[in-house]
Amino acid sequence: MSSDPWGRVDETGTVYVRTSEGEKVVGSWQAGSPEEALAYFERKYEGLVVEIGLLEKRVKTTDLSAKDATAAIDHIRGQIDEHHAVGDLEALSKRLDALVASVEARREERKAQKAKQTDEARHAKEALVAEAEELAQSEQWRAAGERLRALVDTWKGLPRLDRKSDDELWHRFSHARSAFSKRRKAHFAALDAQREVARQTKERLVAEAEALSGSTDWGPTAARYRELMAEWKAAGRAQREHEEDLWNRFRGAQDIFFAARSGVFAERDAEQSENLKLKEELAVEAEKLVPVTDLKGARAAFRSINERWEAIGHVPRDARPKVEGRMHAVERAIQEAEEAEWRRTNPEARARAEGLTGQLQAAVDKLRSQIDAARAAGNNAKADKLSRELEGRQALLDQALKGLEEFGG
Incomplete structure (x- = not known):
């Protein structure tokens, strides 16, 4: 019979292992x-030690699932x-x-982590919604x-919740997107309709402008072009493919008219500039009548100047107020x-001025007497x-006296 601290072999070849509950039969050895026999079963024990060591390392250092770890533990425990x-x-x-305790702790930790991730995902999805x-x-x-x-991409990157919660949030999220798409489609459909109306309006404006x-007929036509421009702005924008062409035609028609008008006005301005020089000379002549010392002579001279003034004709519009103002000043x-x-x-x-002055003087004298009596x-x-x-x-008396002086009294 052979033995060691943890086992023995009896004379029949039966191998035993010692436990706290007594000896347990390991197996039978007849081949040597x-x-x-003991060495063979001791090697089997060392194999279990190595296997447990490897499992301990995997549980500690890898993401081995609790399910797989438990299955491995149960397998080794069955052999023991x-x-x-x-x-x-x-x-x-x-x-x-x-x-087992370590795996369970990992399970609880992962469970708590998953619950936290789920809660964070719920809050994130609710915020997206x-x-x-x-x-x-x-x-x-x-x-x-x-x-x-971008919100859809963010949603796809978040973990799923339980089916009911995830479906409810997705339904709200999808409904919001659909509502926006529907409103945007309606908006651009209305915009397209408005642009078609604008195109038709601008076609009409272009036709009239051309x-x-x-x-x-420079004045009325220029005024009508201003009205057409106001109508153009009020019409809004046509479709992009039409807007630029319509504008070029509209602007081109105006350019033709205003270029022709500018040519005519340039000739007119040259003539009116010469008229301005003549009227400025008459204004200087008229201003020599002021201050008026000979009323009858000044009146006759101004009448003569004014007749020559009327015969001259128009001056440039921007110069008119100044030169006419000079003549008006002399006339005043x-x-x-x-x-x-x-x-x-x-x-x-x-007589009226003298009567008013006398009344005021009497009133002033009376007031002075009353003041002296009161004091x-x-x-x-x-x-x-x-x-x-x-x-x-x-x-009032001073003012009346001043007016009386104008009568030479």
């Missing part, structure tokens, strides 16, 4: 010596429980128990469309001289009130 090796089988069982539903109401068609396409291009000076002369020679107006009586408040009234009457 007892020592060879069948006692087909000689060694410290209980130590191996304890290592397997520790592995909320943004998509907001974009569904946007009228920034290009930007919103590009953003919705018909007017040969007109020599003569009129003011006539009014002053009339006031000096009008006896009724002089003598110690009634300063009444005196002050009368003094303020006196100031107003005195101002």
